[in-house]
Structures are given as structure tokens and as C-alpha cells.
Amino acid sequence: MPLLVMKFGGTSVADLDRIANAAAKVKREVERGYDVIVIVSAMSGRTNELVGWVESTSPMYDAREYDAVVSSGENVTAGLMAMRLQEMDVPARSWQGWQVPIKTTSAHGAARFVDIPRDNIDAKFAEGMKVAVVAGFQGLSEENRITTLGRGGSDTTAVAFAAAFGAERCDIYTDVDGIYTTDPRVSDKARKLDKIAFEEMLELASLGAKVLQTRSVELAMRNNVRLRVLSSFEDTDETSGTLVCGEDEIMESKVVSGVAFSRDEAKMTLVTVEDRPGIASAIFGTLADAGVNVDMIVQNISERDYEGHTEAVTDMTFSCPINQVSRAKQALEAAAQANKLGYEDLIVDTEVAKVSVVGIGMRSHAGVAATMFKALAAENVNIKVIATSEIKISVLIDRKYMELAVQALHDAFELEKAG
Structure with missing residues (x-):
């Protein structure tokens, strides 16, 4: 089956209603014939809450325990998303980083990907699973400790999975409907772009555009992963959003x-x-x-x-x-x-x-x-x-x-x- 990666950010899964809305978008892609890997962020505001708890408990915290606490927000979202899909009669399972396993370096709070083996998820697809809901932002170090990937970690997770599994495309669902010529809040003449080259997006991201994180665009360009940025809050089709792709x-x-x-x-x-x-x-x-x-x-x-x-x-x-x-x-x-x-x-x-x-x-x-x-x-x-x-x-x-x-x-x- 063709495979699609879909990533939902914190505002897209901020509460149960929004998780249900995101799940409906996933179901639609399954009905179109895709196997889907969904990457989810923590519910909006949850990561900041968890960081606050850590800092209040231990101002000079152990980075390994920081990652153990802060990564839990994505685990909650993944479980809730999988349950919602099951209620919609879509065969789905949640996956934490260690279950894949997402192998990373040991730099807690700023880990980098080492490898994403396909075996476990592919085996479940072969058994009839249609959607793997993966907790973003986290992985597993060589010492078998939970790690987190730092700012933009869920975007980067989505791109890394798309590269590892040879996905047809990686769709990034967010609170905007695409990439604009500039911030619409600054210029009312800003226009949504249909396509933008990896290099342009990388420059825009590094220069202040906040739609995509620099690290995720860099990884997409290196692995030629086609990205699509689109809104979680609008009805979308295959022409919606902005496609980030090769110059060719x-x-x-x-x-x-x-x-x-x-x-x-x-x-x-x-x-x-x-x-x-x-x-x-x-x-x-x-x-x-x-x-x-x-x-x-x-x-x-x-x-x-x-x-x-x-x-x-x-x-x-x-x-x-x-x-x-x-x-x-x-x-x-x-x-x-x-x-x-x-x-x-x-x-x-x-x-x-x-x-x-x-x-x-x-x-x-x-x-x-x-x-x-x-x-x-x-x-x-x-x-x-x-x-x-x-x-x-x-x-x-x-x-x-x-x-x-x-x-x-x-x-x-x-x-x-x-x-």
C-alpha cells in the first residue's frame, strides 16, 4: 500500500474535539487507500506545564529525568488518537519512541536521530493495522533511556519517518493553511504559495518564518521528502496547502x-x-x-x-x-x-x-x-x-x-x- 505520514501539532490536538477532527482527516486518507503513520505533538500547553513541574521540583534537574517527564505529553496524545481512530473503525495502534524503536544520540533534550528501524511497524501493517500513531519529539538512547529532540522535534520526527519508510509525502497539519509570501499579520497583501523549494523554505525558516522548523526542512531536503503544510481547521483536499519540494x-x-x-x-x-x-x-x-x-x-x-x-x-x-x-x-x-x-x-x-x-x-x-x-x-x-x-x-x-x-x-x- 502507498504510505503517507501525517503530523499534527499541539494546537491541532489541543483537546478531545480537535483530536477527533484530526482523526477524521486520518480516516479519510485511509479510505483513499493509504497506510498512514501519524506523528503527534503533546496537547497545546502540556509540554510547558510539564517543564514547569520539572523546574519546580528540581531546579538543577537530571536531564535524563527531564526527558522522561517532558516526553509523556506526546504519549498521552498518541494513545487518545489511536483510541479515537478505533472508535471510527480504523485499525490503529499507538507507538512510543522505545517501541519503534526510534534510535537517537544520548544528548538529552537535544538528541539527534541515529536510525528508525522499520521492522516492528511494518509487521503490524502486514497484520492489518492501517494507522501507526507515533509519539513525536522522543526517542531511545544507546543506554536505553528516553530522549527528547528539542524544539521542533515532532516536525523532525515526521520527516525522519517519511524518509525511513519511503512515504509518498509528509503532511504537516498546523494552525495556518500554508506558507505565505510574508506574515499575513504584517502585510494584508501576503499570498499563499502553492509550491516552494526546499532551499527557499530553509532560508525562510532560519530567517524568522515560524511555520516549519529549520531542522525538519534541512532533513527533508537531504532526503528529498516532499512536505505539505496545511490547516487542521479547514476542509482540505490533495491541492490544499503549500508543497515544499525539490526545485525541479x-x-x-x-x-x-x-x-x-x-x-x-x-x-x-x-x-x-x-x-x-x-x-x-x-x-x-x-x-x-x-x-x-x-x-x-x-x-x-x-x-x-x-x-x-x-x-x-x-x-x-x-x-x-x-x-x-x-x-x-x-x-x-x-x-x-x-x-x-x-x-x-x-x-x-x-x-x-x-x-x-x-x-x-x-x-x-x-x-x-x-x-x-x-x-x-x-x-x-x-x-x-x-x-x-x-x-x-x-x-x-x-x-x-x-x-x-x-x-x-x-x-x-x-x-x-x-x-
Whole structure:
């Protein structure tokens, strides 16, 4: 039988009525002739509740016990979904991570997949089971301890199962009806995309679009797993939602497919750093050791008079998530005190946002940067930092202009029109 993977997020299974609604969608796919693997998240709010219980019980908790507690939310959903399907006369069984078994690394709270053996689930399909309801977000370490996969773990579980079982497609059911050219809450001209390439989706996800987690898109692209994003709360058919697929499935695309943004950015500048080989390594090695996620980097070389002679110096500017600023400052100040690097000042700007345009069409079209910068200039939006890749251009701007910039860029590239 052809096989389909369906994933339901927390809002899609938030209560018994929504679990019943999700089960009805699964039954419809069974009636279309599919065997189905369903990946479920914990009911909305349950994981946060479990994390709160852990932290209240043991602020310096054992990570192994943390995973044992926090993974239980998905187990509840899986059991309830299987029971609901059985009530609908659909042969279904729930599966916890250890029963598959989903083999992972031993990094509790941030485990990675090692292997998903097919034998146990395939055997049950052969016996007449039509739906395997698998608890997402969890696995089993080499030490036979329960592990969890971190943020976006259920999306990643769904993609991993689709790859392991050679699924025809992996459908991600969520609270939105697809992937848009930008956030509809920011621009009322945002348009739902019928298809988007893996690379575009990966860039959009990493740049602030929250529909899919970066890790799941990365895994889908590596294994060529076709993803479909669609709404749990609407009647859907085979043309609903947005298909995330290989570039070869997209006959012709617009130069720019979407505008992404991230509010929670900060800009940090080390002023008057000695310009010498190894200085960038000293700075960013220090930040990496401190767990700071650096994004955009700009280096400005200049000269200064020092004790009667001229020497080259540099200002080093970078962006990072705003919640990592304190950690970055502490790490850089400690490195300076240890004489690992020197600088005259550290300037921090926490009132910035990152806005990006993304599109595989940028590879073969000139003038994208010119159009982008002209549109921002027309709205009197000043650019602080620029970063580019083959299919994206990102700028750092004052946060107060973020929504204006998104709307201006959406208009400039006419994203409200189909390609």
C-alpha cells in the first residue's frame, strides 16, 4: 500500500474535539487507500506545564529525568488518537519512541536521530493495522533511556519517518493553511504559495518564518521528502496547502518568493580592534564557546596613529539574538581581561530587526539588491548591516521600521501576484 505520514501539532490536538477532527482527516486518507503513520505533538500547553513541574521540583534537574517527564505529553496524545481512530473503525495502534524503536544520540533534550528501524511497524501493517500513531519529539538512547529532540522535534520526527519508510509525502497539519509570501499579520497583501523549494523554505525558516522548523526542512531536503503544510481547521483536499519540494518540481518561480523578518535581533560592535591574522578567530571562537549564535558580520578596516606610527585597526560588527547579548558581553569582556583580545569599546544596539528577501530566482537575475535598497530608501529606512547568499539578501534596520520595510519590499517585488 502507498504510505503517507501525517503530523499534527499541539494546537491541532489541543483537546478531545480537535483530536477527533484530526482523526477524521486520518480516516479519510485511509479510505483513499493509504497506510498512514501519524506523528503527534503533546496537547497545546502540556509540554510547558510539564517543564514547569520539572523546574519546580528540581531546579538543577537530571536531564535524563527531564526527558522522561517532558516526553509523556506526546504519549498521552498518541494513545487518545489511536483510541479515537478505533472508535471510527480504523485499525490503529499507538507507538512510543522505545517501541519503534526510534534510535537517537544520548544528548538529552537535544538528541539527534541515529536510525528508525522499520521492522516492528511494518509487521503490524502486514497484520492489518492501517494507522501507526507515533509519539513525536522522543526517542531511545544507546543506554536505553528516553530522549527528547528539542524544539521542533515532532516536525523532525515526521520527516525522519517519511524518509525511513519511503512515504509518498509528509503532511504537516498546523494552525495556518500554508506558507505565505510574508506574515499575513504584517502585510494584508501576503499570498499563499502553492509550491516552494526546499532551499527557499530553509532560508525562510532560519530567517524568522515560524511555520516549519529549520531542522525538519534541512532533513527533508537531504532526503528529498516532499512536505505539505496545511490547516487542521479547514476542509482540505490533495491541492490544499503549500508543497515544499525539490526545485525541479517548480516549473517557473518569481525572482523573490518571500519576505522574512526577525524582531528579536541585536547589533554588537567591537570598536578599534587590532587588525592582525587570527583576530576574527579570537572573537568568534570566544562567542562560539559561550554558545552565542552569530549571524551577520561586518568588518571595517581603518588606521590610527599610535605612539608616533600608523597601525591598522578594525571595527567588528555582528548580529545575534537579543536574548544572547548578556552572554556575548560577558564572554568578550572575560576574553579581554585574559588578554586574548583587545578593543576600545563594545557598543550594543538592541533596537534592531532583520528583514530578508528570499528566492531561488535570484541566482539567475540581476538587480535584486538594487530593487531592495531602492524600496527601503524610498521609505527612508536606513540599512545598518547587509548580508547575502546565493538566494537571499538580509538587512539589519531599526526595529521601529520593520513592518514598513516588509510591506515596502512585498510591494516592490509584487509578491501579491502569482508567478
